[in-house]
Amino acid sequence: MAKKKIVIEPSWSFKDETGQRVDPRLFQLLKAIDNHKKLTEAAKYIGLSYRHAWNLIRRWSDFFGVDLVKLEKGRGAHLTPLGEKLVWAEQRVMARFQPQMTNLASELNKEIQHSLASIEPLLTLQASHGYAVELLPALSQSINIQLDLHYSSPTEALIALNKGRCDIAGFHKPVDIDVPAQLAKYQPYLKPRSHKLIRFITRQQGLMVKPDNPFAIHAITDLQREDIRFINREDNSGTRALFDQLLQNAGIAPQDIQGYDNHEYTHSAIAAYIAAGMADVGFGVEQAAVQFGLDFIPICREEYLLVCHQQKLKSAVVQAFIEGLKSDVFKAQVSQLAGYSATDSGTITDLIDI
Known part of the structure; x- marks a missing residue:
């Protein structure tokens, strides 16, 4: 029997007072x-x-x-201007709600697979949304495992790992920048004696700005200017924690940034917001800027890491997943993402190595 996969995509629906709906x-x-x-x-x-x-x-x-x-x-x-607004409206709704739709589709697909006679090995992974993570469902299909992928904040993913609700959890931390507040949130759920790290990818974080950078934004300190509108990430995301640390390091108070309290839920939603002209700058990964035709000012690199229980690490399904991460095919796919690298993908290390 052929495998069934459900994909859920959000979209706008316009109708007038008579109930007439716009053709999608x-x-x-x-x-x-x-x-x-x-x-x-x-x-x-x-x-x-x-x-x-x-x-x-x-x-x-x-x-x-x-x-x-x-x-x-x-x-x-x-x-026309309205035509452009409609395009950006659809792209924004897709970018904002994609993680939630993926979570729902993952739950549906798991139920479908459980109802079939032949069930592939199941791997449950919980992690924050990202461009490299989006490659994992296709990777799992190529190695004949069923991936139950759920998007959540890094802290929620680690809590789920400790409660046995997932096999692998993802979180990210910057390279060469200390983020004590962020790591303090992770620490209660990271257990060096029972957990192992699986290296995943590194990615470039920075400022996304309008094409040709009309406001001449070059550093975090420029965000204090009164003529610049900022769009932020939600307050429980790893990217928000990194941005707040960068502000603290630069001696910048959040209230000095116009738009600091406005937020979106994914890197692509941030980029779509800027591309639609609703903000002048946001903080996120380089690939999001490329996707929406924005300019990008690099600020720092960041490691995306996966955590697994040592005992689960020995299972056939996790071993197959790790071999997939090490494959030339997967690394080549990641290399196509701007600012991403999978050089050490699939490497197993101890928690003390972070």
Whole structure:
């Protein structure tokens, strides 16, 4: 029997007072127009005829009462300000809610697998959302194990490991920057006698800014300027803890940063927020900046680490997972992510090595 996999993707749903709903293909078409700059190529890309695509645009421009696309002879097709806002709105909702949707899909997939006659070895992993972590479901399929992946904060992941709710937990810490408050939260759940570290990846953290850096932002200290709007991560995330430590090291009070109390839940959501023009700068990984066409100012590197009980480390499913992390295929995939490296991926070390 073929394996069944459920994927849940959030999306916007617009309707008017009569209950008329916007065709979801409109968002696909608008994104394709933004990428290809020609209606003919955009229509072909999403599998529509030119006439059908044009009717779709005209119909939903009438729905909103404003043009969504502007066609100019010799210049192709371009999104209007509302068209751009709709594209960014969809990208923001995808970026913000992807971790929650992945958690729900993981639970559904586990139930589906349990109902089938042949169940693959199950590995439960709890970790914070990240671009390299997103590669793990495909890796698990390639090595014939079932991955039950749940996104959570690093502290929640470590608590789950200690309560037996997961086999592997993920957390991250910066390289060459001490974060005592962050490590103090982790310490009660890290047990050197019974836990082992599995090296995962390193990634570059820094400031994401608008293309060409119009506000000339070059350092954390620039965030104090009154003309700069910042977007932060939620207060229980590892990235937020790192950012707060950087502020403390620089002698900057949070209240001196406009937007410090505004937050999003993923690196990609931060980047989407800036790309939509709702903020000028945010803190996160380089890949998020690249994904949304932003400039990036590197600040520090960070290790993403996995923790496992020594006894579980000997199991066939964990050993298969570790071999997958060591594989050239996985390392090559990670190398395609801007600012990421998997040089030591799959290496086992003691907790005292962090």
